[in-house]
Amino acid sequence: MPQKVVIVGAGPVGSLAALYAAVRGHEVEIYELRSDLRSPEITQNISQSINLALSERGIHSLRQTGLPDLADAVLKETFPMHGRMIHVRKQGKYVRQSQAYDARGRSLLAMDRTGLNQTLLDHLDAMQNVRFFFHRKLVSVDFRQRLAWFENRTKNDPAKSDDIEVPFDLMIGADGAHSAVRYHLMKFVPMSYQQEYIDKLWCQFHVPPTADGDYRIPPNYLHIWPQDDAMFIALPNLDKSFTSTLFLPRSGFEHLVASGKVVEYFDEKFPGVVPDLITDEQLRKQFNEHDHLPLISIKCSPYHYGSTGVIIGDAAHAMVPFYGQGMNAGLEDVRVLFEFLDRYPNDQAKALTEYSKQRTPDAQTINDLALGNYREMASDVKKPLYLLRKWLEEKLYLYIPNAGWATQYSRVTFSNMRYSEVQDAASRQARILNGVVCVVALSFIGSAFWLTRTGGVQQAKKGLLRSICLVAQQAQKLTQG
Structure with a gap:
């Protein structure tokens, strides 16, 4: 049954949510505090933003809108990144060292946040059941009465304003880390909040x-x-x-x-x-x-009130940019939210409850991973022990696929596996890998001694790799048992 869905925030996450709602036949209204970023004068003065690294979760969420050309329109504005290029000095000399993102050759896609946003807004413009309201500031919400009040601040005369009362069936807050929707939602639900x-x-x-x-x-x-x-x-x-x-x-x-x-x-x-x-x-x-x-990190729970209000994206879980998953997680929020809404078409309260229940641990997991990944990017990438561990993980990933081995990074970036399940799998594999590292260290010592006696470099490498795989397979069996 068609509803009136009010989206607060016309950024990429809010725009994608509006597309999902519009495709389902709902009457959609989008309220945005700022100007339309497609305006020429705005385009020339876009605020600073860290570039996006679009990965599988974001792409999959774009493909699931039901608009066959949307993902392709976005992807043509991206640029593939095969890995990291590390710039360091070694023994006084400037060197560059590449590190592939994925042992199977998959890439991240760099793109401009504004370009993604413009593409989504253009697709919304073509839909008859979508209306935009720019320069609207959310000043109050009653989630029980399903009423919201917005201040109309015109661009030409900011001093002139009036309040507009807007009824809704569902309000989706996608208005960023300093979310007004979240602020008003807290008045209706006991929300845990950490900033x-x-x-x-x-x-x-x-x-x-x-x-x-x-x-x-x-x-x-x-x-x-x-x-x-x-x-x-x-x-x-x-x-x-x-x-x-x-x-x-x-x-x-x-x-x-x-x-x-x-x-x-x-x-x-x-x-x-x-x-x-x-x-x-x-x-x-x-x-x-x-x-x-x-740089702000925000966790809160729950993400909804009853059947009438829910927050997504940075409004629910702002994170630091060091895993490149902030926007991808926000776009994934939209897909997961509407999967629950589709699953319970006659019980929206249950749909929102299930969304909060599932999405909260996932979002908090990637939030923690993002905080921890700064050390990897700024420090670990230049350390021999990190490079050895990365090499081992990638070899196990390539050579024992039947054991279900995959790196944490590949699961986060190149799959749609729930973030919380990724962390559980990574913890299990870490226990295995710690044992493998001990064996490898002993094997290296033995191999080094053998090499000094025979010079059989290639045979030693093959033997070492076979040992790693055998140990890992046995450890995997023990862990599963």
Whole structure:
């Protein structure tokens, strides 16, 4: 039965939710505090945003809308990244080292957040049962009476405003980390809420194409300059530029602002950036002119009230960007939510209850994984022990597929397995791998001794790999038993 569905927030997650609702024949109204980002004057002054890494969860959610051309329209605006490119100094020399994302060759897709948002809005524009309301600020909601009040703030005269009363059957809050819907939802349901600003700020930089219009560094990678407490990254764009981000503790930003030694800092910490990618002048200019923004992590529960209100995306589970799953998780929220709504068409309260029950542990899991992945990106990627463990995991992933082995990263990024189940599987495999690592260490010692006596390098490698697989298979059997 068609309902009136009010979506608060016209970002990518809210826009996708509107598409899912509209395809099902509901009357959809989208309320957004900001202007339409497709307006020419807005497009030229888009706020800073960390580029997206679109992966399987996001793509699958786009394909499940029921609009056959939507995913293809989005994907044509993406750029494949096969892995990480690590930029470090070794023995005083600047070197670049690639690390594949997936042993089977699958890639992440870099894309501009605004481009994704525009594509979704354009598809909504073509639907007769969708209406947009920009410059609308949510000021109050009564989830029992199913009424909301929005302040109408016109662009030409911000001082002129009035309140509009809007009835609804279902309100979906997709209005970001500082969600007004979540704030009003808390008045109707006892919601557990946890908010944390981590000790990192971020600042965006633009790396232009070369003079002859080409990429300045290999484009099919997420480039990382790891420095433990700091990190610089660069993601490719279709126009041959890179969108780059500096992550640094707040005290580090304060020191650079006070000293003005931004170029000197980059020379010391991030080899190959200045002046190869960004000139001295542009680095100083962008550092001084671009905001130094905080990173927030939010957990809450439940995500709904009765049959009338629910929050999704950052409104429910804002996370730091270090696993590249924030947007993918938000898009997946939409798919999971509407699967429950379709499953219980005559009991919307049950649908929302089941959604909260399933999605909360999954979202909180990826939230934790995102927090933990900073250490991997900024520190572990340059350590021999990490590289050894990664090599072992990938070999087991390739050579004993019947045991169900897969890396945590591949399950998070290249599957639709629930995040909480990914973590359970990763914990089981960690126990196995710890045993394998001990065997491998002993095998290395034995192999090294044998190599010094015989010189049989290839045979030793094959024997070592066979030993790893046999040990892992046996450990897998013991764990399952």
